[in-house]
Amino acid sequence: MHSDKIFLTYLKENDIKGINEIYLLFAGKVKGYILNNSGNADDAADIFQEALIDIFHLANKPDFVLTCPFEAFLFIICKRKWLNELKKRSQKPVTELHDYVSYSEDSVKVVEVYANQIEEEHTIMAILETMGDRCKSIIKACMGTDSQSIIAEKLGLSYAYLRKKKSECMSQLRNLVADHPVFKNK
Amino acid sequence: MSEDLFHKITDYLDGMLSPEERQQFEEALHVNKKLSEATALEKRIQEVISQREASDSKVDSLKTTLKEKNKTHFLTPDAPKKKTSLKRYLWPTMGIAASIAVILIISLQYTNPVGSLDTLPTIAYETVRGTEEDGSTKAIDAYNDREYAASVVLFSELSEKHDEAIRYKHFLGLSYFGSEDWKETIETLKPIADGESLFKDEASYFTALAAKKLEQYELAITYASSISEESNYYAKAQKLLKKIKKDLSK
Numbered sequence: 335m336h337s338d339k340i341f342l343t344y345l346k347e348n349d350i351k352g353i354n355e356i357y358l359l360f361a362g363k364v365k366g367y368i369l370n371n372s373g374n375a376d377d378a379a380d381i382f383q384e385a386l387i388d389i390f391h392l393a394n395k396p397d398f399v400l401t402c403p404f405e406a407f408l409f410i411i412c413k414r415k416w417l418n419e420l421k422k423r424s425q426k427p428v429t430e431l432h433d434y435v436s437y438s439e440d441s442v443k444v445v446e447v448y449a450n451q452i453e454e455e456h457t458i459m460a461i462l463e464t465m466g467d468r469c470k471s472i473i474k475a476c477m478g479t480d481s482q483s484i485i486a487e488k489l490g491l492s493y494a495y496l497r498k499k500k501s502e503c504m505s506q507l508r509n510l511v512a513d514h515p516v517f518k519n520k
Numbered sequence: 521m522s523e524d525l526f527h528k529i530t531d532y533l534d535g536m537l538s539p540e541e542r543q544q545f546e547e548a549l550h551v552n553k554k555l556s557e558a559t560a561l562e563k564r565i566q567e568v569i570s571q572r573e574a575s576d577s578k579v580d581s582l583k584t585t586l587k588e589k590n591k592t593h594f595l596t597p598d599a600p601k602k603k604t605s606l607k608r609y610l611w612p613t614m615g616i617a618a619s620i621a622v623i624l625i626i627s628l629q630y631t632n633p634v635g636s637l638d639t640l641p642t643i644a645y646e647t648v649r650g651t652e653e654d655g656s657t658k659a660i661d662a663y664n665d666r667e668y669a670a671s672v673v674l675f676s677e678l679s680e681k682h683d684e685a686i687r688y689k690h691f692l693g694l695s696y697f698g699s700e701d702w703k704e705t706i707e708t709l710k711p712i713a714d715g716e717s718l719f720k721d722e723a724s725y726f727t728a729l730a731a732k733k734l735e736q737y738e739l740a741i742t743y744a745s746s747i748s749e750e751s752n753y754y755a756k757a758q759k760l761l762k763k764i765k766k767d768l769s770k
Contacts, residue, residue: 348582353589361593379594383586390582394575455568462569467669477569482534490658490670495677501530508529508562517561 338404342393345386356386360405364412372420381419385411388452402444406437410445411452457516462507469503476500525552529559533566637729637756637763640698641722643691656688663691668698686712690719697726705730706739713743721751728760737764 344352361382368378385408392398400407462470475485476496486496511517525548531537532545549556643660659674675692682688693708705726712723724743731740741764747757 345582346578348578348585350585353585357589357593361589365594375594379590382594383583383590386586387579387582390579391571391575394571455572458565458568459572468673473569474573477566477573479574490662490674491677492681495680497531497536501527504530504562504565505527507565508558511565512558512561 339400341404342389342400345390346393353386356408360408363405363409367409367413368416371416373416377416377419381412381415385415391455392448392452398448402437402441406441407445407448410437410442411449414446414449454516457514458511461510461514465503465507465510468499469506472496472499473503473507525555526558529555529562532559533563637760640694640726643694659688659691663695663698666698668695671695672699672701686715686717686719690717690723693723694726697730700733702730702733706734706736710743713746721747721753725753725757725760728757732760732764732767737768740764 341352341356343349344356361378364382364385365375365378368381369375373381388411389408462473465473471489475489476482478485480488482496482500483493486493489496491499525545528537528541528545532542537545549559642664656678659671659678662668662674663671672692672695675688675695678685678688679692689708690712693705693712696702696704696708709723709727709730712719713727724746728740728742728744731737731743741761744757744760744764747753751757
């Protein structure tokens with residue numbers, strides 16, 4: 335585990351002083367990169383915030399281990415997000431500046447694996463939001479901590495009906511996810 | 521057989537299969553690559569959603585902190601605002617006020633019969649009194665509170681459980697109308713409108729109304745015309761027919 339794991343703790347615990355330190359140390363370089371690549375301050379703020387939230391989710395996984403400097407991890411995720419955003423806006427990056435942050439090829443490979451994972455998770459949650467209200471509420475409720483008999487009672491459904499709808503809704507979600515390019519092209 | 525196994529993936533992951541079913545499923549996992557991939561994918565999906573649900577409130581707190589930090593570290597200060605004279609806004613404001621006054625006068629004189637024609641009836645508890653508590657109270661409350669998405673779910677379940685009870689299908693149809701699902705309204709209420717139950721005329725009326733929403737005028741006319749003179753819905757049905765004829769003559 336890298337010594338920079340303290341930054342993960344700051345995020346997990348919403349440590350305001352620690353998060354301020356993250357901004358002081360790393361925000362400037364991300365801002366510089368984005369401003370020099372067709373972006374503005376608002377874009378930089380959004381990308382930096384989204385990247386930190388993604389790292390928060392990763393840090394909460396029991397099997398996540400930070401094996402490279404936090405700066406490199408954060409910067410590569412921000413860069414990848416920005417390049418995807420430029421692609422969506424049909425804009426090519428003006429420059430590919432590597433000297434804002436120095437990192438090894440190994441760091442890139444490690445982060446790419448996690449970045450792909452993040453993209454898959456975003457896709458799953460986005461697809462869930464496109465489903466009907468009924469399926470959405472049943473799936474979300476069943477993924478919480480309550481037992482299914484309690485959930486059935488809260489939703490005013492019989493236990494058997496809840497199980498049947500959960501199975502149908504999960505099957506639908508699974509098929510939608512499997513058909514999405516992010517998963518299909520793996 | 522293999523199709524049936526795909527439908528058992530959720531039950532398998534939830535540990536709800538019987539020992540024999542579980543054994544059969546696990547044997548299939550070893551030989552059926554597609555089943556194995558689908559099961560792994562669903563497991564992954566469940567883990568992602570569970571984790572996100574568990575960290576929901578923490579993420580909200582973190583977002584609040586990050587938004588504050590963004591203001592300090594990223595966002596540029598607002599440009600100084602110019603002072604503006606009120607005179608610039610005087611004439612446009614007077615114009616807007618005059619337009620609003622005209623609209624108000626017209627709306628007071630104009631009545632929209634279709635708006636009142638759309639009103640759904642309230643369900644009285646007496647109409648569904650049964651010999652046992654079957655969850656109908658929750659469904660009725662949701663419907664009367666205009667929570668139609670919930671009442672669709674609840675009346676669907678009641679209809680499935682009590683297939684012989686026309687009233688639940690009828691209330692389900694009215695719930696579909698409330699949630700503006702015109703197609704489902706027609707599919708659910710049409711059989712009741714074609715039957716002989718005491719819900720016949722009400723079902724005919726809302727079938728006609730839903731058909732008009734979909735511009736299926738022939739269907740709308742058929743069902744609006746079928747309502748008997750003694751029915752509470754007769755007057756509304758006649759208004760609806762006039763409206764349809766007016767729309768068709770445009």
